[in-house]
Amino acid sequence: MATSSRIVVVGGGYAGLTAAARIAEGKTDATVTLIDRKSEFIERIRLHEIAAGSEPRDLGYKDFMECRGGNFHRGGVSGIDLARQLIELEGQDTIAWDTLVYALGSFTDVDSVPGVREHAVSLDDLGECRELFGRLFEAPKGTKLLIVGGGLTAIEAACEFAERFPQLEITLAVGNKFEAHRKPGGLSAGAIEHLRNTFDRLSVNVIVGDRVTSVEKNSAVIGDDNTLPFDLCIWAAGFSVPTLAKESGLAVNDSGQIRTNRSLASFSHANVLAVGDSAEVIAEIGGRCRMSCATGRPMGEMAAKTILGRLLAESSTPFEFGYSFRCISLGREDGLIQFVDEKDCPTDDVWTGKRGARWKEYICQRTLQGIGFDVDIGDPPDTPPARI
Ligand SMILES: Cc1cc2nc3c(=O)[nH]c(=O)nc-3n(C[C@H](O)[C@H](O)[C@H](O)COP(=O)(O)OP(=O)(O)OC[C@H]3O[C@@H](n4cnc5c(N)ncnc54)[C@H](O)[C@@H]3O)c2cc1C
Incomplete structure (x- = not known):
């Protein structure tokens, strides 16, 4: 495949921003441009905290990209012209690409x-x-x-x-249903019990059945x-995903997610990679990835590896990802950490209370650091019973 020189990443969420950062840090001759309709990264996993009154951090895209040698373009993507390799922006602008990373995420x-x-x-x-x-x-x-x-x-x-x-x-x-089960995405009996106790403590009335x-x-x-x-x-x-991928002619699944191979390239268009919630990704080890920031960030790392590998004419390895835990905040003083096996099936290990809250907070911070933001996360507050 010909070396790509203009790499465009659409969507600066956990997955897209990780990809854009790693590609820019690769210091190749390629230009890397991140496009997002917002001017700053928003920690989506903390939006409920913002709705409860907390203030978001200042995590602007422009400085973040420029200090890595990349670019940021603020704009809403309205279309993708696959034949002419153009991103169409709301208004009249277009941006040309040789390799596109599609990371437009999801919405309720x-x-x-x-x-x-x-x-x-x-x-x-x-x-x-x-x-x-x-x-x-x-x-x-x-x-x-x-x-x-x-x-x-x-x-x-x-x-x-x-x-x-x-x-x-x-x-x-x-x-x-609201009950324990051992399938991927499930919660253990201990986790369900803690949630029920927490709902009682906080006087949340839970309706199950219909x-x-x-x-x-x-x-x-x-x-x-x-x-x-x-x-x-x-x-x-x-969550739903944007319809742009389907409308542009990329191969998508029934939910509209771009179907990808083990390098995260689109099945239908090898010069398009897809990551995060808007991609259907089947990982070695973990299997089908659920929509989450936990899977999105590693996908971003993988897309960057694929693209840098292509630029440097190196062979690529398949996307390997295995789950280890799920973090749920239950207010500021309580949290639930459900440990899981590599395929996201719950084990009996759960952390609750302040221990869970501290770990959840640490993981939120570590996620930011993993993307490349300058945050001091300190030492892990605990030692989990699983590989992380
Ligand atoms: C309240 C809440 C709590 C959550 N907690 C967790 C959690 O604890 N753990 C977990 O793993 N997951 C959690 N999630 C889910 C997680 O946030 C998502 O799965 C994750 O953000 C997906 O990352 P992404 O990079 O694929 O997309 P997104 O984070 O959705 O980012 C997509 C980006 O694309 C941009 N964009 C979209 N459309 C356009 C367009 N047309 N033009 C230009 N830009 C565009 C958006 O502005 C955004 O920056 C939570 C979600 C919510 C809402």
Whole structure:
């Protein structure tokens, strides 16, 4: 394959920014340009904390890229012309590429259930979360907050808000099941028990059994005909990916994620690599990667390795990734660390309470450091029972 000279990374999340940083640090002759609609990296895994009143760090893309010899272009990507190898930006601009890294991530799915887009809010971006903080902060005693979702985002949000805003009456609608299982992505019996105790401690009312089937103004329909009244509804029940990949003609799976090979190159277009939530990646060891920052960062490292390998005409190795734990914040004083095997199946090892909270905080910091930000993370606060 011909040496590529213009490398463009679209999307500066955990996956894309990691890729852009490592490629720029490779000090090849190639130019590396990161494109994002925002001017700074937002720690998406802390958005629920921002909605509870914390302030984000200042993590601007421009300086970050330029000090590595790369470039940053702020803009919204509106299309990808694969034939002419152009990124089309909102407005008239285009940016040419020889190798493209697609890392546009994901966002809350607000279209699969009727009424969500109109009547619920989500934890998707900084502006939305700051606005939500204003509403939660001002909310009078007894305000009914409904959080819909059974995944980690919904759990983290429910606990964060219950701790920070005790005047709220919080209901968490988790869907069909909330029980231990050993499959990938599952939680152990000890983890479920700790979560249930935490919900009790924080007075979060958990509804299990039926799914929310539609959302209306101030109420959600659950199951066939039950309604859950709310003053404010936060939707955290699953992510979607942008449709740009499919629209451009890249091979995608049913969810719209770009299908990739073991080097993270697109099945259909070898000069496009895909990483993070918007990529379908099957890793050696870990298997199918779930949408997460935990998988996105290593994918970014791998994409950079593939591209640098191509530039230097070195052979590439397949993407190897195995899971080790999942971190869930439960407010500022409590956390749950579920240790897992390499395929993301839970073991019996869990850390809870302050021990879990300290580890979660350490991992958030270590993630930033792993991308390349200058953060002093200190020594690990604990020794996990698994490889990390
Ligand atoms: C509240 C919350 C808590 C979470 N906690 C965890 C956790 O504890 N652990 C974990 O592993 N995961 C967690 N996640 C999930 C995790 O944040 C995502 O899986 C992860 O951010 C995906 O990384 P990414 O790089 O693929 O994409 P993203 O982080 O989504 O980044 C995509 C980037 O692309 C940019 N972009 C998108 N579209 C365009 C466009 N058209 N033009 C220009 N730029 C564009 C965006 O601005 C963004 O910077 C959490 C998510 C939320 C919402």
